[in-house]
Amino acid sequence: MSDLDALHASIYARNMEGGWHRKSPALWPEPRKNFLPxxxxxxxxxxxxxxxxxxxxxxxxxxxxxxxxxxxxxxxxxxxxxxxxxxxxxxxxxxxxxxxxxxxxxxxxxxxxxxxxxxxxxxxxxxxxxxxxxxxxxxxxxxxxxxxxxxxxxxxxxxxxxxxxxxxxxxxxxxxxxxxxxxxxxxxxxRWETSMQRLDAAPETASGVAQREVELGSPALKTMAVHAQRMGKGFVSRTHRSTANAIYTVLEGEGRSRVGEHELDWRRGDVFVVPAWQPFSHTVAADTHLIRVSDEPVMRAFDMLRSAQP
The missing domain is CATH 2.60.120.10 (Jelly Rolls)
Incomplete structure (x- = not known):
């Protein structure tokens, strides 16, 4: 072959790709933002x-x-x-x-x-x-x-x-x-009553993502973890991010979450999502209980569960 263009054409024709000539990168420094809050x-x-x-x-x-x-x-x-x-x-x-x-x-x-x-x-x-x-x-x-x-x-x-x-x-x-x-x-x-009793007895969280948080089950399922969270009126959480994806259900209360550049207002019965590695924080307008469901067990099983406070 006389030049690189001919070499690349020969490689692509065989459903292959040269590692030195990728159409798009296969590795990147940190998780990309894909799914939206x-x-x-x-x-x-x-x-x-x-x-x-x-x-x-x-x-x-x-x-x-x-x-x-x-x-x-x-x-x-x-x-x-x-x-x-x-x-x-x-x-x-x-x-x-x-x-x-x-x-x-x-x-x-x-x-x-x-x-x-x-x-x-x-x-x-x-x-x-x-x-x-x-x-x-x-x-x-x-x-x-x-x-x-x-x-x-x-x-x-x-x-x-x-x-x-x-x-x-x-x-x-x-x-x-x-x-x-x-x-x-x-x-x-x-049971809700048991979750409330456990939250009553729980210390304040060290991470500051909620005032109190308890895990329900250890984990609840092999691929999904469930956490009950409590936050009082006026509470403002620290900014946090995790490689785990999270789906929140608002059982009581109301507030606002900032996820990346998005502002999400929520109240009882609402569902909001925090995709992986997007920084988020909560500002609470009334006494609140959230159920957080995440894929932490999957990330932990492969040693890929990471968290940070930007």
Missing amino acids: HVWHYADVRPILDEAGHLVDHRMADRRNLTMTNPVEGNLYATVRTMVAAYQSIKPGECADSHRHTPNALRVILEGRGSYTTVNGTRVEMRPGDVLLTPSWNWHSHESLGPDECFWIDVLDVPLVHLLEPMFFERHPDKLEKDVRNVEECELAL
Whole structure:
């Protein structure tokens, strides 16, 4: 070959690339900003779910839910890189049939009593403020036996499974599990009252990202960690960033988070996201409790969990 252009053409023709002549870099000094900070407001979502309750039978798609799709250009599904969140509701008298899948899942209950989830034969009530866990490949169904419509936030690691590719999904052959054990408490139901008691006893955080924070489970799921946070009116957190992606549910209170150059106002029932390695801080306008779901277990497993205070 007479020159570099001919050499490069020969390399590209064989679906290869020379390390000295890359079209785009494969390595960079620190994580790039890809997914965007964003907030979804429950006040906007709840009327839509109410209307969907009249128009959309939950059996049309197994579940009646609204996926929160990150507005970054080109994204079709994920809320942050490794996780997806959705608002979901179930009306009195409804039952969502049992299925299982390789993605891990959890739900943060916003409102409504008398709804239950059954996970691998264990049936437990879903109460406001609770976090309910559904580990990978566990059968699970939901039903509403009380007078209330139940609303909650789902968080799953589906985008991570999409990336790794071991996606399996299966509907229960009998629609519902037959041998069911009713319980008041179990390790899959992280009760709001217990979380509050643990926060009462917790010391102030050294990092300053919240006044008090406790982890629910250790971790709650193999790919997702759950933390309950408490911040009093007037609290301003330190600026922080982490290689972990985070999805926040506002259980009580209101405030504003600055994430990078974005200002996110939030209140009870809202969901906001802090993508990896973007600096963030919170300013709290009323006594607040947040549930933070992150992919910290994934980052920690590969020794890639880092944090910093810029």
